[in-house]
Amino acid sequence: MVLSLSKFCCTMSLKNDTKKELDVVHHEHVASHGVPSEDARPWYQQPELRKLYLMMPFLFLGSTTLGYDGSLLNGLQTMPAWKEFFNHPTGSRLGLLGAFPGFGGFAVLLFTPYIAGRLGTAIGCVLVIVGSIIQALPQRSNPDSMFLAGRFIMGMGSNISNATCPLLITEISHPRHRGKATTIYNTLWYLGAILAAWTTFGTLTHITSDLSWRLPIGLQCAMPGIQLLCVYLLPESPRWLISKNKHAAAQKMLTKYHGNGEETDFVKWEYTEISQTLEAEKLASASSGWVELVRTPGNRKRCLLIILTAIFSQCSGNGLVSYYLAAVLETIDITNSSHQALINGGLTIWCWLVSLGCAFLVDRVGRRTLFLSAGIGMLLAFSIWTACSAVYSQTGNSHAGSAVLAMIFLFYGAAGLAWPGLTVSYTVEILPFNIRAKGLTLCFVFTSLSGVFNQYVNPIGIEALGWKFYIVYVVVLVLECLAIYFLYVETKGPTLEEIAFLFDGADANVAGTGVAVGYENSSKVGKGDNI
Template identity: 75%
Template sequence: MEDHKQSAEIVHSEKAGGVDADAALTAHHIEDARPWYQQPELRKLYLMMPFLFLGSTTLGYDASLLNGLQTMPAWKTCFGGFAVLLFTPYIADLCGRRMGTAIGCAIVILGASIQACPPRSNPDAMFLAGRFIMGMGSNITNATCPLLITEVTHPRHRGRVTTIYNTAWYLGAILAAWTTFGTLNHVQGDLSWRLPTGLQCAMPGVLLLAVYMVPESPRWLIGKGKHAEAKSILTKYHGNGAETGFVTWEFREISQTLALERAAASSSGWYELVRTPGNRKRCYLIVLTAIFSQCSGNGLVSYYLSAVLNTIGITNPSNQAAINGGLTIWCWLVSLGCAFLVDRVGRRTLFLGAGLGMLASFSIWTACSAVYEKTGNASAGRAVLAMIFLFYGAAGLAWPGLTVSYTVEILPFNIRAKGLTLCFVFTSLAGIFNQYVNPIGLQALAWKFYFVYVAVLVVECAAIYFFYVETRGPTLEEIAVLFDGPNANVAGQEMPYDRKASVAASKDV
């Protein structure tokens, strides 16, 4: 085993008072400067990423399916309510990122099968049981896929690739929306909802077959003492088969940092999430991100689009399904495009732009809803529909793409899995609010209920402006300096103080 106490040479420079992302990632030994698609092994790695994106696509399909099923009279006859998607214990640190993904996919397939084929004797109970099982599987899969992506991706592309992962949620929503639209108009009886429900097996099925084509996380392997295997993966994909100076530097930074994290941690338990000031700040931002991602007004449309459209006179099931399908395509295109801006514009800027844009469009949405209720003006109703699209266009700047990618990158390896679990716990709690409180509020107050979300968006914008930390520039390990200061355990004891201070300065950029 190599001596992990050797110095890791890190080239750095400052640009506009912050860290130049390219210089921060380059060792004295120049890495391959070609674009990723001209590097054979890196190209292979990234061509495998879409399989992992299917973890997010599965979630999007499920969420949009609920909207689509609400428009189907046959489904309403069979089922009168919704089951809460429960979170399951996190297994990524025990079994690995790939094995965790495989286990989650198998559970999702089982749950979807039960939902699609419940017995006639007690269909409600079995459908809810299927949703419970599927919720367990989807949470496992979505807790492992983004970890594997961010930990195996080349440092230069980490932000973009990990952010793209959660935009695939909308791709699943598109498939579900148009599938339910088609079955609503062309399929009769129970098959109209059984068919789109059963198709939930397709995406996790493909992922289950393909997941072992993707290499395991080098960081997880190092954490398990498998240094040679980890270095082999880094050499193959980040060095195109050659053990370059860059690969050596990257391997040493990762291995030294993980060793120091283990030495500094009081334990491997959940208490480590809040033991230090830096970790407490991470948890605070993760909780805010999880809640804002679900409770900024977007939950009204994500789960109850049918009820929202009813308030502006759009009651035809076919029209509602078509709007749902068009909205998901729009959301996917916007969020996917914005995923490529994370390293150019910065995470904090995208979060703030999304918050301000959502606040403006939602305020107009609320005003137009009031006009429509009082006057029945058709133009006001159309304006509400337009604001829904503008609202989601603004949301696409940051949500959902950065919800997962920002969470995983601000966490050090030793608590990354647990911190992502924390994100999903609060996402689930926010989902409970959406599923139980929103319909009550809409039924009791109609458009007046929107004022709750106007207030939430004001708080959200203030929180992002004052508390969110910019993470553009530093490597996955060096981000710790932004939260723990220049004395953070990064890249070994030999990491120069001025290098740590330089990285820390980037949080103000």
Template identity: 45%
Template sequence: MGGGPAIAAPTAGYAHLIQDTRPWYKNPRIIVLNLWICSLLITSSTNGYDGSMMNGLQSVDAWENEFNHPANGKLGLFNAIQNIGSLCAYPISPYVTDGLGRRTAIFIGAAIMVIATILQTISNSFGLFIGARFMIGFGLTFAAAAAPLLVTEIAFPTQRAQATSMYNTLWYLGSIIAAWTTFGTFRIPSNWAWRIPSALQGLPSVVQIFAIWFVPESPRWLISKGRETEALNTLAYYHAEGNREDPLVQYEFEEIKAAIALDREVAANVGWSALFATPGNRRRMRIIIALAFFSQWSGNGLVSYYLNKVFIAIGITDHDTQLLINGLLNIFNFIIAIIAGFLCERVGRRRLFMTSTIGMLIFWTLQTVCVAVYAHDNSNKAAAHTVVGMIFLFYGFYDVRIEQYTVEILPYSLRAKGFTVFNFSISLSLIFNQYVNPIALSHLAWKYYIVYCVWIAFEAVFCYFFIIETKNLSLEETAALFDGEEKLHAITEQAAAHIEGAHHAEKDSLNASLEKHDGGIQVA
């Protein structure tokens, strides 16, 4: 999941246990594992594709004519209906993810999205189009709730942070494909100008339907279901070329068992109330809910879904130019997000969050000033062009934040439910954005930008006081960090003690054998 250092890059707790010092690209099992992880990451590209497609379709005359030039509340419903579908699936998805397994949840979601995409593509009425987008959101919830969990639970320990951060990055890959597809098809003088982009939205789900059963199931899920042998075999196959006695594999295995056992002692029957039952969980949920709203209420909602409205407000009305800038912006975002993903372990999550929020505040403020200048003087083309530059710079800092931090800080027993709350909060914020943004822009014009200036300043203050650094910790250590050092030590000590006990048992057995055959030779 990324170039650079060997697999044995320094990581707290278990770095000394990693015996294979080859670069990851020289280890066939790690290569295969990363290919399976890539098939999970494309779940995010489906979501990114949708936002960019809906943005692009608003610049496609055939789509506008087909659906009678939707505006204000009707346009908001076109965009928001997918998230309304997501909301309806959230109460169910964690039970599918935890009960049937990560892979089954992804398969169910992908199957629903393929059917929904077909309906969306053949739509010839407002009702059918809206219904299909509702189904896409409903199916996406199952896949998007399970895929990031499976990524973080099967990734090689020293590549986990990069792998989870790539989930966000692949959002932009879908966005790029949608942006350039609409740029290429909008000239087609028929409804295929929008039907082709719509049909391509289902491609990642088709890939997942066929590939998901080759992806290893989560060892954590297997252990939670009492299938410890399967979990150990999975860890050994992908993390140690099949060696079940490898020190790293044994440590991972015992640490996962210890973490799940301790979680069960705290809450034998984990319900939704457990998310807020302890001080540690309340700290987690405060961060998770805040980051969900920050991810959509940082001003990016204007650009993600209503970029053409922003362009019109600064005098850029040519469809060619609008779609071209949209395509270039998504490529820029993709590059920055990749760089940020590979820096997360080196720089640290907290520093990236602070860099992101401060940078966004600076360039959103400058963007607001330029939009206001153009609003007062429509002949000031320099101000309009500067707005475009500020959008790129704003997004450059937005891309730096690591949203999958929310997966890392949750213990296994709460991971599916906690991540569901995160996605639920994102959907709520998106629905609000998608309804409010077009209406607010039409009534407040450039003054609406000031609201986001104040909000981003609040984000910076929140991140300064509440984001905890998790750099170079294992998944279990990161989750335990919020519960205090006692739990963190309990998990690591139990895992280390079990391995040490196994080592002593092996040594005693060897000594007994040597005494029998060689007259008392001892192994130290």
């Protein structure tokens, strides 16, 4: 035990030394470039920046669309008309109905880096609209075929849109607001969930025919329809424009929105750093293909963190309630359809408020701190949830059942500290431009695979094991907390380009890499701290 403690202390000392050296290099880099002061006014007092951010909700709709579908099946499972139409699906069949959008999303993810930007968003919106219409029109003689086909197509579209929108948000936002804007994007998943939950509650209580479930499904067309009409009002990414040799257009975009129409020293500095960094990345890349994701130690560490983030975002116990709340509530004898729908609606509002509030803490508290706090909070809440479920199962104690419901809300409150918002924003932040689209695709590949597993296995596990199935997620949460503590890198502070120092050390391809002299006497940075 003494040896283990000594080794742990040694490891933490090395990490602290590494962080100090990286901080020194970052400050040297900033000092050597003489970063000019920017407009200190709040964004809402800057006319052009205000205009940019007021258009941003059209991109946020990509996350809202995904959240609507994610919560829709929860609402449908509370509807007697839907359950009767589909012959009361349970177990593996219910899992298949839930998992099918994941199959559709996985089918297109490898192609999304090549249709990024506004075009990719538009294609995604069209597919969601088509899929929603097909999903809303199945026939009683063979209900599964059209429903599954529609969910597959809708999964394709929503994942294309969700793979392109956060990239554009990150790259057009002012550096001062990048973290908040990208984090807010993913929290709006819960806004879609709220709309789905309360729409299904409304139709459940006022309509008894098949229209009660067909109408909420058809309403999925509304958000991608609005997004499709408005997405071209937004500017293109200056990084994308520079990568396509459209330098004048990139300068114009930065001048208009980040300089409020004036080519300030800050705008010139930002344009120079972006263009020189992209050039350095291009020269350093062995190729622009997928191998670049694992070519360097820094990129391998990025990929590991992306994969872990994707898996943890789906497989931390949250999938139990996100997709199968009705089945979980039935384990504590809450079987009334209206009560289930009300709990679903209330839970979505709670989750959104918590996650949205925490989105404004990312630049103050830091990403790693939020991840770790969320992991520990989820572990504690889920452990109590599991214990109370066991007590209720064995004794029928009503207080234990109420405690389970309370722990569900606390669990999602803890999850809201990080996972809704940071899953996408952290992934986008840690990637350099030349692999940003491919790295985000990697995130969504593992998110889809984890989601498919989650959505298919959870109803089977609950049906077969009841509360004992929860123990699996307690173990996962323990591993999650350890991984966050020992592996995750804090990205608060540096610009999108300068985050490369945290992963690549002396080999960072950032404009003005002459500052790398700060590494000459260090053998740890860029080696021992990388994978």
